[in-house]
Amino acid sequence: MSKRIEVNDLNVYYGKFKAVEDVSMVIEPRSVTAFIGPSGCGKSTFIRTLNRMHEVIPGAYVEGEVLVDGSDLYGPGVDPVLVRRQVGMVFQRPNPFPTMSIRDNVLAGVKLNNTRISKTDADELVEKSLQGANLWNEVKDRLDRPGSGLSGGQQQRLCIARAIAVEPEVILMDEPCSALDPISTLAIEDLIEDLKKDYTIVIVTHNMQQASRVSDRTAFFNIAGTGKPGKLIEYDDTATMFSNPSVQATEDYVSGKFG
DSSP states (O other): OOOOEEEEEEEEEETTEEEEEEEEEEEOSSOEEEEEOSTTSSHHHHHHHTTTGGGGSTTEEEEEEEEETTEETTSTTOOHHHHHHHEEEEOSSOOOOTTSBHHHHHHHHHHHTTOOOOHHHHHHHHHHHHHHTTOHHHHTTOTTSBGGGSOHHHHHHHHHHHHHHTOOSEEEEESTTTTSOHHHHHHHHHHHHHHTTTSEEEEEOSOHHHHHHHOSEEEEEEESSTTSOEEEEEEEEHHHHHHSOSSHHHHHHHTTSOO
16 A cells, blocks of 8 residues: 655745755655654654645645655645545644544544445444554444543544544654653554554654654754755665764754754
8 A cells, every 4th residue: 555755856835935945855665754853944844745734824835746656746636635535644642533432533534535434344444443553452342432531642543543544555643752651652653663564654753762763764854044944954774864874963963962
C-alpha cells in the first residue's frame, strides 16, 4: 500500500509570507522519516503540504511539486479530499470526536467519505483498525463508550486507528507524542515500528531521542531568523545525521547546542 513521495522545489506561502523555501526530497515507501529542527522552522507547515492540509488556512498556497508514486498532488483537477484519504494525518494532541463512541470514532473517516458499509464489514474494519493501532485488547469490551473517556495515549492510538481505517498509503504524524507521558510515548513508538511494514510514515518531532529511535531517515530544518522562511538544511540516513552530519548547524542542533 505504501507510496514513494518526491518533493521538487517546494515553496509554501501564507499570503505574501514565504514560510518554507525551496525544499526537495525523496521519501521512500515503507520507511519512517523524521523532521527535526527548532520551533518556527517550517516542519509542521511542510508536513501539512504532503496532504494539502495547509490549504485550510485562508491565503495558503504552494509552488512546486509533491509527487506520490509519480502523481502530482497539486495537479489540475486533483481533489484535496481524495488526497487526504490517500495521505492520512495524526495531530499533536489526540482529537477523538468527543460525542462519538470508540467504534464510531474509528468509522468516522469512512462515513465522511460517504462509503456505504454493512454492519458486518464495519465490525471487521473496527477490529482490524484497532488491532492495527494496538488498541483492540484494551477497548474491545467497551466499543460503545465515548472515545474521550480513554487515556491520552489510548486516545492518540484511537486517532491512528481512525486514520488507518480509510486505508491510506501514507501516514503523517505531527508531534504525535508531545502531549503524552513516557509510557504512552513508547507505545506509539512501538506502533510506528509496526506500521512502517505497510505504510510510508513521516513524523515531526522535537525529541531527538525519538527521532533516532524510530526513523530510518532524518531531515533537519532551520531558519535564519524571525520572518525568514524555513529551509531544509540536511537530509540523510538517521544514523549518519546523529553521528556524522555534514553541516555544522545540524551537529549543533542534534547535540543540543541550540533549539
